[in-house]
Amino acid sequence: MLLEEKTSQEQAFEPLIVAFCCNWCSYAGADLAGTSRLQYPANVKIIKVPCSCRVNPNFVLRAFQKGADGVVIAGCHPGDCHYSTGNYFTRRRFTLLMNMLDFIGIEKERFTVDWISAAEGSKFAAVMNGVLEKVHKLGPNRKMRDKRWKR
Amino acid sequence: MKKIAKDRLPELLQKMAEAGKVYAPVNKGGKTNFSVWQPGDAADLTTLRSAVPAKSVLFPQSETYLRFAQQGKKLSIETVGGEADEYVLFGVRACDAKSFALLDKVFLSEPVDQFYASRRELGTVVAVACREPEDACFCRAFDIAADAPAGADVCVWDTGDDLFWLVQTEKGERLTARLAGLLEDAGAADDAALPALQAQIRAQLDELPLAALVAEKKHQALKQLFDDEQWLACSESCLGCGTCTYVCPTCHCYDIQDYDTGTGTERSRCWDSCMFSDFTQMAHGNPRKTQKERFRQRFMHKLVYYPNNYNEIACVGCGRCLEACPVNMNIVKVMKKIGGEAR
């Protein structure tokens, strides 16, 4: 009985999305989405960082290793960075990383960077819903997964 | 002596694989290494040396051997690792075969390494003689016969058309029995051809640039060797990578690491390299602080410490480190420099 339950659970693909949100814009945008009661799936789990430029590519790969089906980095719109220039570096860094992931065969759709301001609660929800939709289409990520890590 | 047409090698491997795993040299992604033979794989007997030595079958680069988890106050422990079933290790060269004997001395003396022991016990080693030794080979310096591998259960010679099959041990006998349908008895002509082939191989060995190399145990006092000025000179070009250790059939240091699986812990061991800055790192730091000390450790171990313990040099002259070292610093240069030995 228990076993059956487990297999049916596995069949229903519940993607895990790890979202890194900058404190000043996107995390606040996510707060606004909450305050506005905008729905997006519970699969999205947010990690607060001071700025999108704090996100190390290590973290992104680590998330994929540990079972994330999609990773999102959200920061202030370029030009609006609380720290003036942080997201310009984010933009360069992850433009390259995205292409690299693609180059080694991780689908581009699994990795999203977007600019979401503190006022864009609806955009936050829309972006997360969009990511979920794309990842759902791709199915579970098995690439780069650390098989020892039991989710 | 038995033999089989070389083009029937896949059948032979297939037959072996029916009874258990077969490790054979297979080219994958451009490099030949020992891996579990799958139907369709072409065993590569042309490439002289596998990139990673055959020791990786007996002593895998990494091996999980313990799983434990805590549930409340209960601790569950499960031992995994090692080999459970009989298997065949096919296509080992004389140097690698000799390395097993050297590893045995370390792993099979008390306390016995049970994972190594299980693999050693359950494995049947089929060695193959070297048709074309290369410039970096110097096995002869250690009295290893590339033309007649020792220490294996079965010896195989590649004549070009046929594979000669000569049983060496009882284990080899059992394997041969299993392959009865495929192996045929060699004829008298074959029996005559073998020594000729071996002689031809030996002639090639004579021609090698390092043919004259003499590997003798260092007789100087340990302290004197340890303080030899040449260590600095030799190690100055060393980059501190672990290539030489990882391609070495006799290097056997390992590190133990725990991995948090989220629900428990997996303990594994993996090859370690004395060339690495974090080798034998302890709470107080690293006992060998500079590359000179780490470099010295490796070669003192091979040329002095190991011989002091087991009366043999821990090198089989396979030449892998000569080929693989990014800057061509290697054991031959060290042997010639250290202890004032003349060239």
Add this chain to the structure above:
Amino acid sequence: MEKIAAAVRERAKRALATGEVDRVFAWKRGEFWYDVTPAVFETADETDELLWDSFCVANLSKYLTGAVRQGFKVGVFVKGCDALAFNQLLQDNRISRENVRLFGLPCPGMVDPEKLKKAKRYRGVRAVARAGDVLALQGKHGEQQVEAPAYLYDKCLVCRHPNPVVYDELLAEPQPVRTPDSDRFALVNELEAMSAEEKFLFWQEQFDKCIRCNACRNICPACSCEKCIFDNGESGVAAKANADSCEEQFFHLIRAYHVAGRCVDCGECSRVCPAGIPLHLLNRKIIKDIQAIYGDYEAGLDPNVPAPLATYRLDDADPFDGHQKGGKK
């Protein structure tokens, strides 16, 4: 080449004899014909062993970091790719220009013994002489001449800078560039065209061979960290073992990322890899992207030009901006 070799020896001898430098980094003859080792020369007498031939592939720049830090004045011989590496180390503050005397050596391309081996030109060779693009393989049974280009390292065949981009003095006539730059990216383009699945399988097969010996990292002139993050147990990403294949992927991806915009494309990573992984393709992919997205930048050309990841432009391409903010343009 032998003539230049004599000049090289002479120059090193003079530099040491006159006290112009305390040490010279150069190459030294080994046990057999393709066995050449980098070495440090401290006295003029030792320089007889100094060598310049078709197997001086090892880059000497990286050895400078330690020596320079100890306050030595050093002389070093640099080929084209080594000079790029030198500049990169300079940009990374790992060496100081003042303490180094750079002897430039235009490089005709280095010979890959593996290629000779594969072509069955290998057996019995005792020495290799070179005149221009002709290699004379001298063996016990006489000499045979072959065309050098067929036996050069792949990386040398697409070399953009056979001539050092930085030097104090040049010890030979400049060499011509063999191929157009675009040739460098042929394999990258091929891989890019594959499906995600194919790409992943390709790299998985390659990475599966990795034995984590760190040769690629330790030879790399851009990997000059005091302590690599992968050697630092405290970092949380260090892993000596490849208990799971994801760890090699992590290592190689992050390593390529760490040298992004700093890789001088010397190709040493692939050359030294004992598992034969075409690691340089990862770096070339990034180089290609950087050129396409951020304009011409070549690491090691000029240490004063900021590296692509150390700078930005307001109007950088923004692949993430699907929907623009409000009414702003």
Add this chain to the structure above:
Amino acid sequence: MQRIGVFVCWCGSNIAGTVDVAQVAQSAAAMPGVVYAKDYQYMCSEVGQNMIKQAIAEHGLTRVVVASCSPRMHESTFRKTAAAAGLNPYLVEVANIREHCAWIHKDKAEGTKKAIALTRAAVAKATLNAPLVAGESGVEKRALVIGGGIAGLQTALDIADAGYAVDIVEKSPSIGGKMAQIDKTFPTLDCSACILTPKMVDAATHENITLYTYSEVESVSGFVGNFEVAIRQKARSVDAKKCSGCGLCAEKCPSRKAKSEFDEGLRTRGAIYIPFPQAIPNVPVIDRDECTYFKTGKCGLCSKICPASAVSFEQADEVITQRYGAIVVATGFDMIELDKFGEYQYGQHPDVITSLEFERLTNAAGPTGGKFVRPSDHKKPKKVVFVQCVGSRDTSGRGKPYCSKICCMYTAKHAMLIRDKYPDVEASVFYIDVRTPGKNFDEFQRRAVEEYGVQYIKGMVGKIFPEQDKLMVHGVDALSGETVVIDADLVVLASATKAKDDAEALGRMLSISTDTHDFFTEAHPKLRPVESHTAGIFLAGACQGPKDIPETVSQAGAAAAKAIGLLSKKKLVTNPCVTTVNEALCSGCLACEKICPYGAIAAKTIELTNNGVKETRVVAAVNEALCQGCGGCTVACRAGAIDLKGFTNRQIMAEVDAICF
């Protein structure tokens, strides 16, 4: 091993409605390191906080995790709570299970699962938290006010009166701003110049105020309490020290083509000019683009006739660098261009003018000397039509979607003034809505209608056709449902206000954000209306959004109060979440230094004995006072030698692991 306490908040039914808080607490109790877990209705209440304090004492907690609303809401509350119980405040972590969980998910099982995951991540991070101590930095006792209009002047005067030095940077040659151009002010109709000029003089003569006119801010660095600003003082070509302000040069300048900015182009001025008679400083300036001497090298008349020999063609721009503790931005506003509104004939017909032009036209010191004549033929108009909302409340892209706020009032003022002075002139106003929410504002507008007979027509103007010397204004009276045509002599357009064109660039320089219309964004629309997002930078006046004079002045006072509050502090407490360098790992490549937006990282040479060998090495060093904790450098550092306190690599990876559990 840490002793972690987890406190799960119900937030009434806000969280408890979609998250099984008891189950979250129960799961948390089993997480590694957790020794205490509890749920409660309102964790932020006094009872809830006491519960935390008590648990810290009773269970010897070394870390506290509160699963509640967004940390942006109550993180500081819980940190204070922990501090009160003797725990370092930075050992508290907040899991956001309200905004990021309870409020966005409907399914309770899902919500609970996610809340547990978020709590686990917070526990994992908290395990690695380190006690942090905030640093201190000094405060430069000097303020910078950018903009010399009424907002800037009021701010500067208030700060100066409090005893602090203030510098005003004004882009144009004189202070005064838009208010100086205005004739009368609503709703009292007192003369604008009469109330502004004294303030200008006060500012100019105040011992604590330094004026930099004809100057612009060139670069800004530093941080709250310690800004360093470079001010470019453009070459006036007149030596202010020598000039007596006699005005002879401006009078005699043969170049007369330039349009007077002050008079909205309704008349011309010389190439050397004083913007307006009351200008401060009363020193002319040479418009080098217009000056014959600068264009051809000939002329130089002004120089020849100047009795004080003050004209100096060689004068060059000067860059002044000054340190400030606080900055107030008071750059004001502009009117939009009307080139997209062809139907109004603005720019095509001289008798269609903007309201600001109307101000100059009716001003006694204006181009007509206060005579009410229309620009085309200098005849007195009989019928004047005012059109409101020209470009305001316009979402079509031609104008601005917001209400410009001041037009209703000044249009009523204009119409009233005409009717007052010239009762024979008919005044009609086309409006969409009349918005007069201010003290005495509605009374004022009704007076225009009821006492002065201004005809208010609810409806817009669709088109204007010139017909002989008349302007046929086609509009609609939406209330009666009839179209209207008025044969007007003069049409006055109340064009929308907009942010200054260079506001965004200035914002970027100051690291303060602008909204979609380039107005500077306040830190909080209700509770922090005069502060920018960047500490130490305040906002005053219309640069933050359309405002009338009384509102501007009160905001200026508020900004001044904030600045004074800051300047009066002896020390500022700095954010302890700054980066630190592990010198043993640092290679000294200084990749971090190159990307630091605050210049907080510098090279440092250290000497060390490495295995008996003496070495000197360059490593990075962080100035904690300058570091703002963005963490960009941590990614630039390949070796992980530089790490961000409070958001270390290990902490974030622990969070990733915990979330992927």
Add this chain to the structure above:
Amino acid sequence: MIRTKVTPTTQTEALAEVLDICGTNAANCMQCGKCSATCPASSRMDVLPHQVVRLLQAGQVEKVAASQTIWSCASCFACSARCPRKVDPARLIEAVRLSVVRKAGGNYLKADAVPALADEAMPQQALVSALRKYSK
């Protein structure tokens, strides 16, 4: 005329149809009247364009449908061009007109029938206007 207080039902089916046809949002209108002031055909309209929009906001499609206005509109789109709120009154009017036409009998014109019906005297402007109307 007896006036009764009408509580408008803003969500009528008829309105939904109209909004569906034109795809614009009448709620954006703030009754500035610019459309009426702009309209060159307003003199022949019994209900002015801004009143059309107001009626539609109130859900009273039938009043618009019964008006002369929908037949007077020349679809010159001046109102739409100048509308500050992107309401597009011309489309709204056209949509009401279409809904009336459809109700009249659903006689859709077939392309083949056009040449026979084409009136040489019809001004080109009308054809162009029709094209602009129907091409979204």
